[in-house]
Amino acid sequence: MYNEIVMDHFTNPRNVGEIADADGVGETGSFKCGDTMTLYIKVENEIIVDAKFQTFGCGAAIASSSMLTEMVKGMSIDEAMRLTNQDVADRLGGLPPLKLHCSNLAADALHNAIENYRRRRAAAS
DSSP, rough: OHHHHHHHHHHHHHSSSTTTTTSEEEEEEEEOOOOOOEEEEEEEEEEEEEEEEEEEHHHHHHHHHHHHHHHHHTOHHHHHTOOHHHHHHHHHOOOOOGGGHHHHHHHOOOOOOOOHHHHHHHHHH
């Protein structure tokens, strides 16, 4: 059902955990399947320098979360905001149609984390 890239990120997920002093935190979930995700980002000079996640869900959700954290490190906030669920799925080599919504969690959590970062930064100004 899953390709080798998805299985690798599911069985050996990268960047699992929490960033205690995160600059942005994004949460999302799917009522459809019950998966939930929290994404933490650390930002320096508008560049994402670290990203970690905590996901409760299926293999595709965990793999999508893991891949997303690898993708965004080194990206500017603006570049990361343009990432889509399809970008994550493509980087994973594709997901089965019934699991494509799992990559939505990763992109949605990222966008929520960036919005949280921007709100925090604006409040501090």
